[in-house]
Amino acid sequence: MPTLADSVVLVTGANGGLGRHFVSQALERGASRVYAAARKPAVWDDPRIVALHLDVTDHESVRAAADRAEGVTMVINNAGGSNGASVVGDLSAARELFETNFWGALDVTNTFLPALSASRGTVLNVLSALSWWGVGDGYSATKAALWSATNTQRIALHGRGIHVASLHLGYTDTPMTAGVDAPKNDPADVVRSAYDGIEAGMFEILADRASIDLKAALSQPVEALYPQLSTATPAGRVAR
Template identity: 65%
Template sequence: MPKLDHSVVLVTGANGGLGTHFVHQALERGAAKVYAAARTPRDWHDDRIVPLQLDVTDPVSISAAAALAPDVTVVVNNAGALNGSSVLDDDLSAIRALFETNFWGALAVTNAFTPALRSAGGVLLNVLSVLSWVGNGDAYSATKAALWSATNTQRIKLAADGIHVVALHLGYADTRMATGVSAAKLAPADVVRAAYDGVEAGEFEVLADDLSRRVKAGLAGPLKVLYPQLRAASTVD
């Protein structure tokens, strides 16, 4: 089973709430080096952490990062965005931008680092969401649903190369992205701990909280159960 001990980990979106924990907890589990990738890298004051400039929406930046980090054995696709866009917007430019980060960016990073992962028999961890399975998050849900589907394909296609692909699903975490959310929030450290536990246990999918487990279990049920608002919309007086 995959182990983080002596691994070389790349974390995208490393400066964020989850990203910071992905960096530090990898080291706690014995990683030899962590590339902390971000659009604007910062100094981590730790020789084991290598700041790496990486804009997941920029192919040139991705290629440069892959060239500077050829020894990566674990990729954590953590970078993500939320911009309030909707699939019903007349102007779809904002949702296109969201897909550039949450979907196309994650795919491009994976493809750029696949040669390194292939040579190491490495691990790909995609950070998804409970909103991968329900449309309540509008455009954000659409991006995560697309990445969930792509993750399933990656898992199948890359298995022959010895690359283990893991999907992480979670509800709201207490990070800057969820600042405007009034619902209960998960501690980022707990989310990352569950993710890395799943990686080291050889899991293909990690459901980090009860909400994710309930929604996943409910996918086989009637849509009116998954989306209570449909019951009201279909009521005939």
């Protein structure tokens, strides 16, 4: 089973609301070192934390981070963003968001594969309940794409002894959701669920009721997730 004890953990997006908990809770569970990676590295007051510059949209930055970070046994792909992108109309914002939320996460994992293969390590991709619900538009699309890629990674890397897990969560109290007026998870609870799931050998970690319900709804007709499809169209026809 994967374990945090004596692990060397890389956390991308380490300065964010989830990222800081990923860093601190890894140490609480016995990690020997945590590389706290971000575009603008923070100052940390624990010698076990190594601040690391890493921009997931810049391959040279990712490669430089991999050269510096020694002995990594666990990669937490936590870096992500939301920019209001849509898949309908102008796609420039959607392309930009995919660079961070999709291509960036894949590049980090691929670049750290030599270390992960050597340690028979672990990858955690931080996804979303919106991986399964398109109401988030461009953001949902990036998370759905990474969910699909995560399934491929699980199969492709299993033979190397690398455990690939995903974390799905609904609205959580982080800076990204500051403008959302809805009940939110405590980020500490979400990260605790993530690490519990990893240490239990889980492949898919559903951190809250929203994620559990949306995953279950995938077996229903599409109208169950999108009831607006059953309403009359502008032309007066009923969508089928």
